Amino acid sequence: MTDMTRSTENHENYDLRSVIERLKKYDNEYVETNEPVDPAAELSGVYRYVGAGGTVMRPTRTGPAMVFNKIKGYDDFRVLIGLLSSRQRVARILGAPKEELARLLRDAVHKAIDPIVIANEQAVCQEVIHLASDEGFDLRTLLPAPTNTPEDAGPYFTMGMCYAADPQTGEHDVTIHRLCVQGKDEISMYFVPGRHLDQFRIKAEQAGNALPITISIGVDPAIEIGACFEPPTTPLGFDELSIAGGLRGRAVELVQGVAVNARAIANAEVVIEGELIPDYRVREDQHTNTGKAMPEFPGYTGDAQAAVPVIKVKAVTHRKHPILQTCIGPSDEHTNLAGIPTEASILGMVERALPGLVKNVHCPSPGTGKYMAVLQINKRSLQDEGRQRQAALLAFSAFSELKHVFLVDEDVDIFDLNDVIWAMTTRYQGDADTIFIPGVRCHPLDPSQDPAFSSSIRAHGITCKTIYDCTVPYHLKANFQRSQFMEVDVDRFLPGFSNLTQ
Template sequence: MSENTPYDLRKVLDEIKQIPGQYHETDKEIDPEADLAGVYRYIGAGGTVKRPTQEGPTMMFNNVKGFPGSRVLIGLQASRKRVGTILHQDYKHLGQALNEAVTHPIQPVEVSKDQAPAQEVVHLATDKDFDIRKLLAAPTNTSDDAGPYITMGVVYGHSTDGKESDVTIHRMVLEDKDTIGMYIMPGGRHIGAFLKQYEAINEPMPITINIGLDPAITIGATFEPPTTPLGYNELQVAGALRNEAVQVVKGTTVNAMGIARAEWIIEAEILPNTKMQEDINTNSGYAMPEFPGYNGTANPAVNVVKIKAVTHRQDNPIVQTTIGPSEEHVSMAGIPTEASILNLVDRAIPGKVTNVYNAPAGGGKLMTIMQIHKDDINDEGIQRQAALLAFSAFKELKTVILVDEDVDIFDWNDVMWTINTRFQADRDMLVLEGLRNHPLDPSELPEYDPARIRQRGMSSKLVLDGTVPYDMKQQFVRAPFKEMPNWQDYLK
């Protein structure tokens, strides 16, 4: 592929194939119903997936049972170091890179159908033999899932007047031959805000669901308010990360834009004021595994999406998928959250937070580690102000750990060393009660703590302040080993 070819999933794969240990493909037949995720769980899922698991290569399954000619890719972003390689950034500073991108956006550019590989093949939902369940190799993560799920589909929609547009990622289950159940989490998702406009006039909302994308798009799409307000199209973030505009194209059957270099585009409409049971086909009570590491509860009333057409590339189109609690979710949700926190603290207390890491233990959403810089005694307490700012920037955040500049926030041993040697629970632990958090955390149920949790999605929040009091810095100096710039010479 030419260096001048615009970025898409295939260009990214060509690049990482050149790096040993980062890509693996197999021609061995795999069943997409639980087996595919079950295999990758061992190979490279990581995150909060049930052990044993590990960080490993992204994996392409070339022989998917029941889907000749279609391939499934999983785990492309299930390694922070691999994400850094993909985005041509230092993996430890991806939050800063995303913050820079979101503040210097590049608008997407419209191209014609003949410039859109995603529309090379067109299947109409009115075709006699159309069935999305036989066309799209969407896996199930476990045998309890409500059905095959689209887990890496970027939903692209616009306001009723067409002046504002947005992209978001939702869990979407294939319910029947032309119907998708889409869970739109209440509050914060702009596709949901646009849908309310359509429901107010009782009209269906046209959308596209784009699958198989450059990770710059899937990571950028997970920004949330207040960093990206209503009407901020996150495709602009991907444009800035690549320093080239994302190419978009008009749908063939709906008044909505699709991502021109996707592998697949589902053209559809969200029906107004219409809901359905998410697990209507299984009645298992479960949806799919979610980022905290538990099976998500099936929602009794998800939005109903009716498919109008499916388009895809001619040559072995790739279905991109992920495991809900995997390290891939951490990359997609956590890195933009780091950027959002940095964005806010840089404006409120510039220079005091040097780096932020949303660790896998929190699924990318529930926990952040903040590295604090104190200039003098007057900065004492600024670290706790930073924690409060982080909570205000991202309501789903539950735990903040504060550390000094000499601590590697990407090394759990170093972070926990801080909590063991620079922390006293009676003075350095702060608990904030009665705040909103993420409804997928199973500890946030009224029966867990009736006195403090009035309804699901409320939580107490925790700050662990592992920073050294400024006037005691000299009592917490780490052992001063000699700097040896040539240390690698001794490994030759």
């Protein structure tokens, strides 16, 4: 697909509804149901079989995005799940081959376009307005926030674009967080340590102030993917909405909130406006006492946090006949949201330091998009021998939550884990090709990163990062040539075959 064609398609896809219309043109990318569904565990229970994939307990599969048109107890709402749970679907949404998404996102960082603010009367996200001061206002009956499982701490918003400004500099940041409905106008917000919005919250709290914030749900997926970039690619103060601008070739449109001094995404399906209250915490499972939060990306249910900050909701606005977007925590939706920006970050950093050495990067489903990366190495001469391991070290620097890096040669398909494991089987010796880096801070949601699991771990969230070098030593490459087959036109024998394999 040419850049010009991609630019035209991106210009036509600027909100959730236009993207859904685009997906309807393809087979097996989008389905709807009119069967009434309960948002409490049943909705996710259905999609687990339809298309969740990822680290969800088997049986599950890669399948279409799904809209539930009838939500029990919520007459006007529809719920979309699994929009990004297929890499091929992400590629179609962004207008690039699925193997080129890392480069597409890397380039978008360098072509970033700052968001703009439009007038309130132009913002479709404010077609309907509910103020918390209205009699009878209650988040629990207003929005059909699902639970993933029966033991969740409560209903969660899992695909909310949380947007706020640094109270000292005015710089903005957008990220996705675990948001649990705790009452008629309260939402708890879980921060993994180091997140930028948490830094904004801490600054406001230290000054004794609330932090105005908006949560935009149901937006252009380019925004959702761009929001998942992390340092060092997007340092504190870098507004990731500008990456979505670079992806689409047009600025993301924002609108001033109706009840708080914060901006929201103007074409969102739903916007929640509120304030993070200083010095106020709640127990995440205060209503269920299960000790559980919700299923997280490693495939396990996260522990409920004893004390999490709280958003006091001031208003909810939405489009007419809105679509609430959600996801299953361990699904491949997380793999693609987290993994593709990680691929772009690794590719960008390694290319700057070691030009031409790494052909491509993939963060596959079993690694959850965060814990595992496969680097495709192109050793051009004997001088490149050993640099593949430098590339792995750079990958750890580019993304601090990475746990395992697999290095493979240029003839290995990094998007086919069968091929990666084949390389590990025939081009790897455990005693010579495994590099351990113990005692490094990683991610707290991996349950193996705990002293109870291994005496070598000093504190929860610390791990042994590992490099698996499955590349052939340069001087032996001639001995590891794969069998070469004749190139043929399969369509001559099976007409339309190439279309079926795309």
